[in-house]
Amino acid sequence: MGALAAELPPSVPVLTLATAAEVALRERGYTIIGRGTSADVVELAAEAASTGAVPRVLVRVTATPGGSLIVIKSGLLGDETISRVILEAVLAKLGR
Numbered sequence: 001m002g003a004l005a006a007e008l009p010p011s012v013p014v015l016t017l018a019t020a021a022e023v024a025l026r027e028r029g030y031t032i033i034g035r036g037t038s039a040d041v042v043e044l045a046a047e048a049a050s051t052g053a054v055p056r057v058l059v060r061v062t063a064t065p066g067g068s069l070i071v072i073k074s075g076l077l078g079d080e081t082i083s084r085v086i087l088e089a090v091l092a093k094l095g096r
Helices: 014-027 080-093
Strands: 004-008 030-037 041-048 057-064 067-074
Touching (some): 014 030, 014 041, 014 057, 014 067, 014 080, 057 080
Antiparallel strands (some): 004 067, 030 041, 057 067
16 A cells, blocks of 8 residues: 555666665655665665654565566555655666
8 A cells, every 4th residue: 555666677687776766765865774685675764864754765676577676665554645756766767
């Protein structure tokens, strides 16, 4: 609920997609408060640098048979507007 996802082709590896997400979050004033990485999954947790202004954002990037999948969820229930802004920024970083 409230999470947005996009699948990118194999030309966009998991680490490249996760790095673009991290940069997009930082540029929007978020601080990365958690990061988990394995061979084919990267998870990021971020919160706004200003206290309480914007809810926590969770990003999960996974390898799929067709490329890489990114899922973004903002807030407990998912704020699609914030998630969409972040997703669009990530895609822009990748030139898409």
